[in-house]
Amino acid sequence: MTKRIVAVILLLALIFSVAGCGGNKSTSxxxxxxxxxxxxxxxxxxxxxxxxxxxxxxxxxxxKIDDFGYSIEQSLYNKLVTLDADYKVIPDLAKSxxxxxxxxxxxxxxxxxxxxxxxxxxxSADVKWTLEAIIANxxxxxxxxxxxxxxxxxxxxxxxxxxxxxxxxxxxxxxxxGTFIMPKHIYEGTDWLTNPANEKPIGxxxxxxxxxxxxxxxxxxxxxxxxxxxxYLDKIIYRMIPDSNTAVQALLNGEVDMSITRPPLSQLESLxxxxxKVDTFPAPSRYYLMFNLRRDPLKKLEVRQAIAMAINxxxxxxxxxxxxxxxxxxxxxxxxxxxxxxxxxxxxxxTKKAEELLDQAGYKKGADGIRLKLTLPYFxxxxxxxxxxxxxxxxxxxxxxxxxLQGLEIAAWSQKVGQNHDxxxxxxxxxxxxxxxxxxxxxxxxxxIQFMGYNNPEVDKALDEGAKATDLQKRAEAYHKIQQILAxxxxxxxxxxxxxxxxxxxxVHGLSIHPEAKGKITIYDxxxxxxxx
Amino acid sequence: xxxxxxxxxxxxLLTIFVVLFINFALIHLAPGDPIRILSGLDNPxxxxxxxxxxxxxxxxxxxxxxxxxxxxxxxxxxGRSIIxxxxxxxxxxxxxxxxxxxxxxxxxxxxxxxxxxxxxSAFHYRSKLDAILSFFAYLFYSMxxxxxxxxxxxxxxxxxxxxxxxxxxxxxxxxxxxxxxxDVVRHLILPSTxxxxxxxxxxxxxxxxxxxxxxxxxxxxxxxxTGLSKSQILRKYVLRNAILPTVTMLGLHLGYVVTxxxxxxxxxxxxxMGRMMLDAVFRRDYxxxxxxxxxxxxxVAIAIFITDIIYSVLDPRIRxx
Numbered sequence: 001m002t003k004r005i006v007a008v009i010l011l012l013a014l015i016f017s018v019a020g021c022g023g024n025k026s027t028s029x030x031x032x033x034x035x036x037x038x039x040x041x042x043x044x045x046x047x048x049x050x051x052x053x054x055x056x057x058x059x060x061x062x063x064k065i066d067d068f069g070y071s072i073e074q075s076l077y078n079k080l081v082t083l084d085a086d087y088k089v090i091p092d093l094a095k096s097x098x099x100x101x102x103x104x105x106x107x108x109x110x111x112x113x114x115x116x117x118x119x120x121x122x123x124s125a126d127v128k129w130t131l132e133a134i135i136a137n138x139x140x141x142x143x144x145x146x147x148x149x150x151x152x153x154x155x156x157x158x159x160x161x162x163x164x165x166x167x168x169x170x171x172x173x174x175x176x177x178g179t180f181i182m183p184k185h186i187y188e189g190t191d192w193l194t195n196p197a198n199e200k201p202i203g204x205x206x207x208x209x210x211x212x213x214x215x216x217x218x219x220x221x222x223x224x225x226x227x228x229x230x231x232y233l234d235k236i237i238y239r240m241i242p243d244s245n246t247a248v249q250a251l252l253n254g255e256v257d258m259s260i261t262r263p264p265l266s267q268l269e270s271l272x273x274x275x276x277k278v279d280t281f282p283a284p285s286r287y288y289l290m291f292n293l294r295r296d297p298l299k300k301l302e303v304r305q306a307i308a309m310a311i312n313x314x315x316x317x318x319x320x321x322x323x324x325x326x327x328x329x330x331x332x333x334x335x336x337x338x339x340x341x342x343x344x345x346x347x348x349x350x351t352k353k354a355e356e357l358l359d360q361a362g363y364k365k366g367a368d369g370i371r372l373k374l375t376l377p378y379f380x381x382x383x384x385x386x387x388x389x390x391x392x393x394x395x396x397x398x399x400x401x402x403x404x405l406q407g408l409e410i411a412a413w414s415q416k417v418g419q420n421h422d423x424x425x426x427x428x429x430x431x432x433x434x435x436x437x438x439x440x441x442x443x444x445x446x447x448x449i450q451f452m453g454y455n456n457p458e459v460d461k462a463l464d465e466g467a468k469a470t471d472l473q474k475r476a477e478a479y480h481k482i483q484q485i486l487a488x489x490x491x492x493x494x495x496x497x498x499x500x501x502x503x504x505x506x507x508v509h510g511l512s513i514h515p516e517a518k519g520k521i522t523i524y525d526x527x528x529x530x531x532x533x
Numbered sequence: 534x535x536x537x538x539x540x541x542x543x544x545x546l547l548t549i550f551v552v553l554f555i556n557f558a559l560i561h562l563a564p565g566d567p568i569r570i571l572s573g574l575d576n577p578x579x580x581x582x583x584x585x586x587x588x589x590x591x592x593x594x595x596x597x598x599x600x601x602x603x604x605x606x607x608x609x610x611x612g613r614s615i616i617x618x619x620x621x622x623x624x625x626x627x628x629x630x631x632x633x634x635x636x637x638x639x640x641x642x643x644x645x646x647x648x649x650x651x652x653x654s655a656f657h658y659r660s661k662l663d664a665i666l667s668f669f670a671y672l673f674y675s676m677x678x679x680x681x682x683x684x685x686x687x688x689x690x691x692x693x694x695x696x697x698x699x700x701x702x703x704x705x706x707x708x709x710x711x712x713x714x715x716d717v718v719r720h721l722i723l724p725s726t727x728x729x730x731x732x733x734x735x736x737x738x739x740x741x742x743x744x745x746x747x748x749x750x751x752x753x754x755x756x757x758x759t760g761l762s763k764s765q766i767l768r769k770y771v772l773r774n775a776i777l778p779t780v781t782m783l784g785l786h787l788g789y790v791v792t793x794x795x796x797x798x799x800x801x802x803x804x805x806m807g808r809m810m811l812d813a814v815f816r817r818d819y820x821x822x823x824x825x826x827x828x829x830x831x832x833v834a835i836a837i838f839i840t841d842i843i844y845s846v847l848d849p850r851i852r853x854x
Contacts, residue, residue: 047704057617137584146580215631215809216631240804242802253698255704409565411567414570414574
């Protein structure tokens with residue numbers, strides 16, 4: 001009796017230990033590996049299921065910043081103009097637009113025959129209402145839109161926006177965030193934070209809302225009257241799977257077709273081996289190390305240069321990013337190529353020179369080999385941040401700097417770094433597009449996420465020049481100047497360029513980077529997606 | 534008995550109030566501002582932040598906010614979530630079914646499994662079987678629930694493919710009626726097994742210790758001497774005495790079932806209270822959190838009260854005046 005029980009127990013232990021290691025023995029989700037969508041034509045129908053990282057806050061697309069809501073809203077709503085997968089501005093509800101020579105008047109011609117999901121017609125009145133509501137209610141896009149003086153609607157399909165002063169980033173910001181057009185007939189006269197349409201949205205987008213079971217899933221169905229043609233899919237279901245390992249299993253077991261929940265970077269190779277498609281495309285976001293310029297050792301330029309020279313970017317990309325991303329040397333994102341200055345670079349990797357600089361600056365090695373102690377709070381938002389912090393710590397240990405890592409949840413990190421400025425070094429990343437005017441947030445004197453305590457009037461002057469100039473060449477010059485200044489001042493050290501990821505089964509076609517959809521739709525717009533059987 | 538009940542009700546209300554106050558203070562004093570968290574790190578807008586802080590009364594000192602909350606509570610209003618502006622009560626209520634399905638099943642399974650095996654072990658005290666069972670109890674007790682969950686998922690869902698990976702229902706083919714119930718049951722197996730395996734060791738050890746102690750008592754030796762069979766002694770006399778600590782444990786545990794099990798819910802994408810509470814903590818959603826804490830303290834207070842009553846029924850030596 002005992003022997004049998006022991007045998008069973010040992011068998012279970014064996015099963016568990018084998019289950020944990022090694023690759024997955026499951027067959028690929030669709031069986032054969034078909035090539036991409038070049039030869040096959042779109043098939044209608046089907047339900048597209050995605051693993052999604054979390055519930056939206058609500059379906060009001062413009063009232064609060066809602067990263068989880070944003071992707072779903074791209075299927076429910078449209079903006080006037082939007083960004084394609086290369087972050088260029090493309091038409092959406094506005095089929096064309098003109099800018100006056102003085103840069104103060106934008107005239108948008110709207111698409112005709114667009115209907116809201118409840119059947120009512122979309123007109124310029126909806127655009128006017130939305131833009132005015134964002135400003136009046138201090139919505140998400142308030143800072144970008146407060147330059148608007150007035151909005152006029154000479155007829156149902158024309159919108160004229162007059163600005164208080166010329167602003168070249170305006171059209172990009174209109175395409176970016178928190179600017180979805182909302183239905184005036186539903187929201188007018190109500191409190192837009194508590195309007196019931198926030199839980200049962202009415203939009204103009206390619207998909208209509210069906211149901212939302214909080215914490216579980218959101219279901220949308222095709223809008224057959226979509227102004228750009230009915231989508232191929234019947235339904236989309238966003239399944240809430242917050243854990244990245246579970247999302248990987250769900251994808252491998254065929255329970256979801258695509259995962260927006262980012263898989264652990266270390267698992268991408270095994271996903272590819274199992275026949276899952278992993279597509280990368282550049283994102284205008286980059287990882288960088290911030291210096292707290294208010295504190296002593298970091299006030300000295302030589303110390304910052306030394307730290308910059310100790311960073312081994314090859315290790316950073318390999319160990320922290322698992323090869324998903326590239327080394328970052330410049331001071332803006334290369335994804336916005338017209339504004340990127342490739343001659344403005346961080347100092348090269350040279351630990352010997354770094355140590356000399358520190359000696360010169362008066363920070364010699366003590367008996368324990370340590371010159372300086374610095375704190376590095378980072379947020380524990382994913383394994384990659386922890387890995388990044390570890391790589392930095394190791395790199396700086398090599399030149400005698402002892403880095404004390406502090407892993408904090410986002411709220412505590414925001415308070416410590418963002419409010420109290422209680423840090424020496426800190427890691428950050430984030431979207432720096434769609435327009436280089438975004439540099440204002442990170443490097444301007446009063447930048448909302450400028451935590452370094454950096455104050456260089458030359459930079460602020462160049463930012464204003466870039467925003468006011470209407471000629472692309474002049475704008476590029478202003479932004480190049482800023483990058484040169486940053487390369488000289490080193491308030492931050494660029495580390496790596498972020499890459500965006502699509503992880504999906506090979507049954508899925510028509511995503512925004514695929515040939516049939518490129519340049520026409522924005523990233524999580526699934527109007528051109530179809531599923532092969 | 535009546536006076537006991539009244540006195541108890543009084544202390545319960547006082548306890549709930551003190552717990553409410555402490556929780557309210559702690560979450561407000563913790564670092565982190567919900568509006569700043571909400572506005573994120575990409576392009577936060579100072580005007581939006583100021584506007585929302587005023588709207589939610591977050592610019593007032595927390596003591597004032599507490600008094601405002603109490604006034605609202607007196608009218609039966611749990612307030613609205615800072616994050617999604619929906620009323621707190623219905624949001625919590627919505628999650629109860631899914632949560633209880635998971636935690637009740639797991640708790641009862643853990644209780645049965647732990648108690649049966651614990652009694653068995655105690656009866657075979659110091660044998661090899663006892664040693665093996667104790668080892669496994671220790672193993673599962675120290676195992677992180679999310680790891681165990683993921684391992685079970687890998688074996689049964691990914692490798693053997695006999696159970697679903699995650700979620701509460703199948704989304705590809707949506708079922709109705711009996712099919713729906715069976716679908717939920719299939720999805721329930723892995724998460725509740727995970728939870729039951731990590732809860733059971735506590736019941737196992739308490740029952741085992743208690744039965745061993747009872748078996749040591751004089752009256753058992755007497756019964757054995759009079760020739761009563763071992764199983765009769767066990768059933769009629771030992772268990773009823775030994776079960777008392779386990780019942781206490783179960784009562785307390787049942788009070789906490791409304792809390793859900795955050796880690797298991799996250800791994801299996803189960804839409805329960807645990808996940809909602811964890812998200813609310815990260816986002817500092819004060820009204821939702823306070824509402825959840827209130828519900829938990831009420832639930833635990835009632836559970837303890839009922840446990841005490843049941844205990845006095847089971848053990849005639851206990852009398853409340």
